[in-house]
Amino acid sequence: MEVRLGNVVARCPHCKGTEFVHMDPGTPFNMLSDLICPHCELATTYCELILQISDRAMAEARAKLHGGDKL
Numbered sequence: 001m002e003v004r005l006g007n008v009v010a011r012c013p014h015c016k017g018t019e020f021v022h023m024d025p026g027t028p029f030n031m032l033s034d035l036i037c038p039h040c041e042l043a044t045t046y047c048e049l050i051l052q053i054s055d056r057a058m059a060e061a062r063a064k065l066h067g068g069d070k071l
């Protein structure tokens with residue numbers, strides 16, 4: 001599965017992959033669900049990926065504010 005918020009997709013911090021697998025499909029999926037990157041087997045959580053996305057969205061918004069005249 002991809003973890004996305006708006007048009008920003010979460011990336012594995014290790015291999016930059018965008019696919020994640022729910023580690024425990026028997027349990028309901030929620031913010032604290034454990035996910036694993038199928039490429040490098042890095043373990044993370046849905047919550048961590050959402051935080052990563054919001055950090056990146058903030059950084060991009062800031063870059064746009066300050067770098068608008070360079071486009």
Ligand SMILES: [Zn+2]
Pocket residue numbers: 012013014015016017037038039040041042
């Ligand atoms: Zn990975």
